[in-house]
Amino acid sequence: MDSKLTGIKANNSSISISFTYNNVRCRETVKIKPTKSSLKEMDRKRDAILYEIEFGKFDYLKHFPNSKKAQQLAGTQANNMTIKEMINDWFKRTQDQWEYSTKRGYISKITHHIEPNFGHVCVSEFKPSLFKDWAATSTLSGKSKNEVRSILRSAFQELYIDEVIDGNPIDRVKRFKHIQADPQPFNNEEREKILAQMTGQVRNLYEFAFWTGLRTSELLALKKCDIDLERNVIFVRKALVHGREKGTKTSSSARTHQLHETALKALKAQLLLLSNDHERIFLNPKNSLPWRDDRDIYHNCWVPSLKKSGVKYRTQYNTRHSYASNMLTQNKPIAWIAKQLGHSDATTTLRKYARWIPENY
Incomplete structure (x- = not known):
């Protein structure tokens, strides 16, 4: 018929x-x-x-997945597709799976590193040596290079699964070593010099940070409903990144934190400054609105106070290191400190802070 x-x-x-x-x-x-x-x-x-x-x-293989002709012409598809097109297609298909902050990070890596250096290259012409040559001259950290590598690998992997290419070229590029900077905690004298430059809500926030070890994003996301003053604990469940609330960094970071008496004092002082319509604990004193993110408070509060104090510059993340080292020198159990910090186990705590364990521990 x-x-x-x-x-x-x-x-x-x-x-x-x-x-x-x-x-x-x-x-x-x-x-x-x-x-x-x-x-x-x-x-x-x-x-x-x-x-x-x-x-x-x-997409020939999508319409006819068992077709021999489709498999023969798959290489032609790779010849006609650039890295930029491949990345853009991959991004559109997968972006709904990511947190907002992750998406921003990927966009930055794609815009500033992948498209300028590899965007014009055809998929079929991309060789591992192209990536290795770029990495050899790039000033990015090992961590950032690995993030660029991960994006390319994910996009190539989709083409490999669809049999457009015979293999993933990024699999032949080794991950780069990432040397993590050693913690540089503030000692007691340095801490007090910094806090002496702060007043009101800003001092309450950083005193709380020094005596809880919370990440800045966790501090800024803290709400009244996360506090239990009868038990002297807080519940760390959220983080504030780029003005948006998200889950904590890892599953183990969601935790119940026992408050040190100094942290409790700072928290109670802060609560007295809040009206009933304020749900967030720490606010920008200039407008009584929640801080947008850690960069906002870093530039407006941390850097000016540190300069005035005369203390050697370190990032505000070292308030976390200060808490950890302080608890260790007080002979607090390592497993307890790990839980307070939201580490998955005590191994992570030991790897970062072993040098502050007293000899008589």
Whole structure:
């Protein structure tokens, strides 16, 4: 039974679809009984294929996953696709899976490093040596290079799974060593010099930071409902990043934290400054609104106070290190400190802070 539809031919128990792709005449057979409705369905499928071919969106293997012709022409698809196009397609398909802060980080890596250096290269022409040459001259840290590598690897992996390419070229690039900076905690004298430059809500926040070891993003996300003054604990469940609330850094970071008496004092002093309509604990004293993120408070409060104090510059993250080292010198149990900090186990705590363990521990 022959069909009168263009490019569609009916056989006894199947229907064939004909079209031209990359100057190659293609014919694919679909095992479906030719009926009036099935012929119309195949005609619509052919129209969709022609539309995708016209606008460069045709994925042969997606339409005909078992086709030998599709596998033969997959290499042609790789020849016609640039790294920029590959990354953009991958980003559109996967962006809904990420946290907002993760998406921002990926956009930055793609815009500033992947597109300028590799965007013009065809997928079929990308070699591991291209990435290695870039990494050898890049001033990025090992961690950032690994993040760029991870993005490229994920995008290439989709093409590999779809059999557009024979292998993932990034798999032949080793991860880069990331040398983490040693903690530089503030001693008691330095801590008091810094706090002496602060007043009101800002002092309450940083005194609380020094005596809890919370990450700044966790501090800024803290709400009244996260406090239990009867038990002298707080519940760390959220973080504030780029003005948006998200989950904690890791699952172990979600924790119940026992408050040191100094942290409790700072917290109570802060609560007295809040009105009933304020849910967040720490606010910008200039406008009584929640801080947007850690960069906001860093530039407006931390840096000016540190300069005035005369203390050697370190980032505000070292308030966390100060708490950990302080608790260790007080002979607090390592497992307890790990839980207070939100570490997955005491091994992480030991790796970072072993030098502050007293000899008589």
